[in-house]
Amino acid sequence: MHAVTVGRDGRQYNVVIVPAKDSPINRGNYSIRGGTNALTVWSLDRGTQDRLTYPLLRVGDQFQAITWQDALTLMGLLIKGIRDRDGNDDNIAVKCSDHGGSGQGFEDNYAAGKLFFAALSVKHIAIHNRPAYNSEVWGSRERGVHELNYTYEDARLADTIVLWGANSYETATVFYVEHMLPNIQGATVAEKQQAFDPGEPAEPGYLIVIDPRKTSSYTVAAQVAPDRVMLLRPNLGTDYILANAIARAVWEKGYYDMAYLQARTDMTLFEEYKAKSLKLSVPYDEFMAQAERITGVSRAEIEKAADWIAKPKAGRFKRRTLTIYEKGIIWNMKNYDQVAAIVQLAVLTHNIGRPGTGCGRQGGHQEGYVRPRPHPRLHLPGRPPRQRGQVPH
Incomplete structure (x- = not known):
């Protein structure tokens, strides 16, 4: 210490x-x-x-220190040689550091960007823990929802908190102990009364933990508020099926907010969501039987989760649910589909943009970086070449 x-x-x-x-x-x-x-x-x-003060070159099974100039020359000649041989960048891939913060994070990232973007103009770059130079959660961003859209205060105000693939007790300890637990113990009711609409019920919150394991985030909460905590344990890689099953239960029970959907969504695409994700053409009993078989979560648990997430409170006030996901979803199979399904569930129930709501990453460290210029647009994978004289977007 x-x-x-x-x-x-x-x-x-x-x-x-x-x-x-x-x-x-x-x-x-x-x-x-x-x-x-x-x-x-x-x-x-x-x-x-102890610091690495020179680049290391692998020679056989040993690492040999070389000068910075030799390292840069070797890298440049190697990349140029591959380009000259192949006529393209298809066999050139770079994995570089990312994110800012302490330890000269900004300076390091600026230098990496200057080298690979400006000097070498490399096409294929992967950052941090990702397979490309992109967001970890495009499934959220392509639905118009940035992944950092809530505050710690929302965890104090939520009627229900959902931890989806996020073991917050171990990985966001202060967030969990100082904000989530007090909520489900009833210590934030007075704060809710001040923040909620007149006449809206303010009660101790509920917690849903969704994880294949019985994590400490569940066991700790179950010790202090056993009747307000639920654990769903889906089979690996089936979270998007579970999210869609909860959403279908929400739809069948009429818990969705159609006025919000009509005002804030593309209704043509919403019809696709109803057909492809909610599968409204499939009878409800049949749909739920399929969801039970695939996810390993019972229909009773799915419907109970739908109630805790979206069932209107007394006086027809909308529930306020905060959904937080992390590595269990982000690094899961079918990353895009998992995140998209969870975000769509939050949108369906209007649990975006109100106090005590939100749907986003838990996080755990600062995320930010600075580059001397953006990733070269002409070199973005899948982007057609820009013609001379065109204005870049």
């Missing part, structure tokens, strides 16, 4: 992370990761002073 470092003045300094008690986010708490961040600072008596 505590570290000793040396400043530029040659003096030793003690470093420790102390959470701010007046912060509305961490409320004086911290996760084990945040609390031990001091151990990452440079120190004389630990391995933090």
Whole structure:
């Protein structure tokens, strides 16, 4: 938790992370990761002073240090040689770092962008944990919903929180302990009364955990509010089938918000959604039997989840549901379909854009980077070449 470092003045300094008690986010708490961040600072008596100061070239089964100039020359000649041989970039692929933050993240990413975008103009680039230079969640963005669309306050105000492939107790500890748990324990009812519409019921929240494993995010909550917590354990890779099954139950029960859909969606595409995702041409009993068989989740559990997510409250007030997904969905099979189905469920029930609602990533670290110029438009995979004189979009 505590570290000793040396400043530029040659003096030793003690470093420790102390959470701010007046912060509305961490409320004086911290996760084990945040609390031990001091151990990452440079120190004389630990391995933090070990640095790679030169590029390493593999020669046989050994790594040999070479100069920066030799490394850049070798990289440039290799890429040029492949282009000259093949006449294209199809056999050139780059995997580079991404995201900003501490440790000179912005500087590192600017340099990588300048090298690969401006100097080498590489066509095929994959960043961070992704197969291309793109968002992890195009299934959300192509539905008009950016993946970061809620605040921690929404977790305090939600009638229901859905953790879908997100084990927040272990990976977003402060978020879970300081905001989600107080909600389902009833400690945020007064905040809800202030934020909700006049006459709208404000009660302790519910929690739905969707994960093939019985995670600590479920077991911890089940200890403090067992009657307000539900665990759905779908078969691997079937989350989009489960999301569509919950959405079909929502449709059959009339929990959707048609006025919102007509005002905010393309109704032609919505008809496709009804036909392809909700499969309204398939009888409800048959549809649910198929969903049970594929997902391993019972019809009773699916319909109960639909109630917790979208059943109107007393006085016909709309429920407020916050759905948070993470690596269990993002790094799942059928990434695009999984995210798209979850977002469409949130839109169907108007759980976007109201206090206590939202549908997005949990996150876990800052995401941001800076490049000297965008990924070259002429080199985007699948984009037709621009003709001379045309204005780029």
